[in-house]
Amino acid sequence: xxxxxxxxxxxxxxxxxxxxxxxxxxxxxxxxxxxxxxxxxxxxxxxxxxxxxxxxxxxxxxxxxxxxxxxxxxxxxxxxxxxxxxxxxxxxxxxxxxxxxxxxxxxxxxxxxxxxxxxxxxxxxxxxxxxxxxxxxxxxxxxxxxxxxxxxxxxxxxxxxxxxxxxxxxxxxxxxxxxxxxxxxxxxxxxxxxxxx
Amino acid sequence: xxxxxxxxxxxxxxxxxxxxxxxxxxxxxxxxxxxxxxxxxxxxxxxxxxxxxxxxxxxxxxxxxxxxxxxxxxxxxxxxxxxxxxxxxxxxxxxxxxxxxxxxxxxxxxxxxxxxxxxxxxxxxxxxxxxxxxxxxxxxxxxxxxxxxxxxxxxxxxxxxxxxxxxxxxxxxxxxxx
Numbered sequence: 001x002x003x004x005x006x007x008x009x010x011x012x013x014x015x016x017x018x019x020x021x022x023x024x025x026x027x028x029x030x031x032x033x034x035x036x037x038x039x040x041x042x043x044x045x046x047x048x049x050x051x052x053x054x055x056x057x058x059x060x061x062x063x064x065x066x067x068x069x070x071x072x073x074x075x076x077x078x079x080x081x082x083x084x085x086x087x088x089x090x091x092x093x094x095x096x097x098x099x100x101x102x103x104x105x106x107x108x109x110x111x112x113x114x115x116x117x118x119x120x121x122x123x124x125x126x127x128x129x130x131x132x133x134x135x136x137x138x139x140x141x142x143x144x145x146x147x148x149x150x151x152x153x154x155x156x157x158x159x160x161x162x163x164x165x166x167x168x169x170x171x172x173x174x175x176x177x178x179x180x181x182x183x184x185x186x187x188x189x190x191x192x193x194x195x196x197x
Numbered sequence: 198x199x200x201x202x203x204x205x206x207x208x209x210x211x212x213x214x215x216x217x218x219x220x221x222x223x224x225x226x227x228x229x230x231x232x233x234x235x236x237x238x239x240x241x242x243x244x245x246x247x248x249x250x251x252x253x254x255x256x257x258x259x260x261x262x263x264x265x266x267x268x269x270x271x272x273x274x275x276x277x278x279x280x281x282x283x284x285x286x287x288x289x290x291x292x293x294x295x296x297x298x299x300x301x302x303x304x305x306x307x308x309x310x311x312x313x314x315x316x317x318x319x320x321x322x323x324x325x326x327x328x329x330x331x332x333x334x335x336x337x338x339x340x341x342x343x344x345x346x347x348x349x350x351x352x353x354x355x356x357x358x359x360x361x362x363x364x365x366x367x368x369x370x371x372x373x374x375x
Binding site (some may be wrong): 046134 | 210212214215216217218219221223224225226227228229230231232233234236240241243246247249252253256257259260261263264289290291292293294295296311312319321335
């Protein structure tokens with residue numbers, strides 16, 4: 001059975017998370033939070049616009065790294081969850097490529113970005129396009145010169161780590177991501193190229 | 198004793214299939230995990246030259262102030278006790294922990310967290326440490342106090358005086374007018 005992206009998104013976008021009596025949301029092997037997207041954007045903007053020019057790359061890397069760690073750990077939690085087994089697993093043949101397509105449908109259902117894989121060369125390269133994503137909200141008028149979707153960048157390379165790296169939890173950091181287009185930069189969509197480090 | 202109607206934070210959740218965004222009461226909302234927030238907190242802590250901790254507080258204050266203020270306005274919540282209850286409940290809905298205000302006044306307040314997503318996430322990832330890490334919580338309290346008293350952002354300062362991440366049973370916060 002081929003991946004039915006629409007069915008996955010329809011099904012998993014209805015998933016409502018609720019905190020327990022301690023005000024925490026333990027799920028997918030992690031503690032989950034549900035915050036206004038603007039909070040994440042605000043900090044990214046405040047920190048990258050506050051550091052000196054020679055520190056900008058380091059700040060951008062650390063924002064990317066936060067998402068990479070989140071994507072790797074939460075991503076693993078997702079693809080081993082009951083929700084995945086119920087909705088996505090019946091559609092995947094077990095190949096890393098199928099799992100990746102399924103994972104990006106879940107990525108979309110969670111509201112991280114309306115993203116899909118447009119090119120995939122097993123173990124070598126993946127190209128992802130995002131047609132809508134909250135990180136682009138940092139620009140409301142005009143265009144930024146700096147592609148700033150650090151969360152998508154980090155999660156994309158983490159998903160490649162999960163697909164082709166060493167088994168979890170030892171496979172993180174084997175892929176890198178370059179954002180080559182961004183809605184925040186005036187492009188019609190964001191484009192992300194993931195290759196081995 | 199004054200009667201206080203029981204208030205509950207009403208969640209109007211909507212998923213827009215066109216943009217694939219989730220909205221809670223009209224605010225774009227997104228799920229993330231403790232790895233993400235603890236690494237943001239670590240970045241803020243490390244960025245001393247630009248007061249990274251202050252920036253993370255500010256990021257939280259900017260977002261939460263709007264959420265709380267618009268909720269109070271839309272639902273006609275004017276009583277302080279009701280606002281306090283809603284502020285505590287919204288924090289829980291976010292999965293950020295168990296917040297309780299011990300006392301509240303316009304000039305000062307004390308709050309406690311019996312559970313904290315940031316602290317417990319930090320411990321899960323790295324273990325304990327001797328300094329506070331809940332800069333997001335501090336920003337939330339700054340936003341909450343300003344929204345509860347119909348004051349502008351930046352009206353309050355928050356000092357975390359005791360932290361779960363440092364081994365205390367609860368985190369405690371002292372809040373004063375700036």
